[in-house]
Amino acid sequence: MNLDRRDVLKLGALGLAATVAAHTAAQIAPAQAAAARDTAPQPAAKPRPAEAPFDLLILGGTGLTGPHQVRYALARGHRVTIFNRGRKQPEWPGEVQQLLGDRDKNDYASIEAEIAKGRRWDAVIDNPSSVPAWIRDAAAVLKGHVGAYTMISSLSAYADNATPGTDETAPLATFDGDPLKETMASLRADMQKYAGLKAATEAEARKHFGDKTTIVRPGLIVGPGDDTDRFTYWPLRLSRGGEVLCPGDGRDLVKFVDARDLGEWMIRLAENHAHGIYNAIGPDYDLDMAALLYGIRASTTRGAKLTFVPTDFLEAQNVTPWGDMPVWVPGSGDSAGFHTRSNAKAIAAGLTFRSIADTTAATLAWFAAQPEERRKAGPRAGIKPEREVEVLAAWKANSKG
DSSP states (O other): OOOOHHHHHTHHHHOOOOOOOOOOGGGOHHHHHHHHTTOSOOOOOOOOOOSSOOEEEEESOSSSSHHHHHHHHHHTTOEEEEEEOOOOOOOOSSOEEEEEOOGGGTOOHHHHHHHHTTOOBSEEEEOSOOSHHHHHHHHHHHTTSBSOEEEEOOGGGBSOSOSTTOOTTSOBOOOSSOGGGOOHHHHHHOGGGHHHHHHHHHHHHHHHHGGGEEEEEESOEESTTOTTOTTTHHHHHHHHOSEEEEETTSOSBOOBEEHHHHHHHHHHHHHTTOOEEEEEOBOSSOOBHHHHHHHHHTTSSSOOEEEEEOHHHHHHTTOOBTTTBTTOOOSSGGGTTTTOOOOHHHHHTTOOOOOHHHHHHHHHHHHHTSOHHHHHHOOSSSOOHHHHHHHHHHHHHHHHO
16 A cells, blocks of 8 residues: 555654555564674763863753753753753753743743843754744844754655655655744644644744754654653563564664764764754664564563564554554655665764664663653553454464465
């Protein structure tokens, strides 16, 4: 079954896609060997101080990527200010100035008060912007008082995902109507606008900050702090043991980025005045779904049995990519390019990647530290246990038939 353009564009925003033909699970042995090379834990190294500490303003700072940016920036010796609504109050390993305001209400009074005192920031990192109006309003306050502007966009900003191996020059999605009239509420009400608005948001940033703009396009952001559980599902499921439903033949490529790798690299981009556009995805080698899952399994002790089920059978069972089977989309048809976009430019600019073992261990530790009610509810993504049992039973009956 082919995916139409609308379904593919929704992958990054909604987690929806259709399925296409694949092969059988008997061909996964090479992936096991590949996974074994990526299971050595990586000890955390204390970052070296930056050669030239600077004043950094982070819009956001308490979501998924922001805390890693703050901690890394402090470790590098930078002076950090965060701007948000103040709903989360993390404990920081150093002094962090917090300015309060609500971007939905165009409330930048706290920043304006600092600017009135003569305040200037060497770099701004804008984490949460998904509508152009947020960029426009921030620029009205910050323009002329910041050295450079970095924003997180998304791979969903691209027009399609059908062509494998495309880079940052691939065509972007378009938006019908006036994107500056859109709000976060209107976006949440119609997430089909996501791709076009992300592209328009990038254009708005370049309009105001010109060649001092850095645009980072991540795909799936994973690791400690990811409340969506789109990666977390797999470490939790494999650590539970038993027979595990796995998608396709295991050879579909996958890409993602650990939130710690993304956050720390964005600080280094600011330090190096590295402007331009970057696909922020990893790892730095071809990783397929089987290698990912065997790599995760090698980090647990429960000896889960991985059963790969062909894509067409999963489709017949209404098992969805990205939703029921997180991280994965079929590597052919209209989604052939989704997990194959080039990350060469980002790697050349210093993006590095933790091992599967490191991301798995940190993710499990983070989830174990969540409140009991959250843990008992299980992952927010992935196929439900009872449904997994049904699909595995149907596959075995089909195979015998």
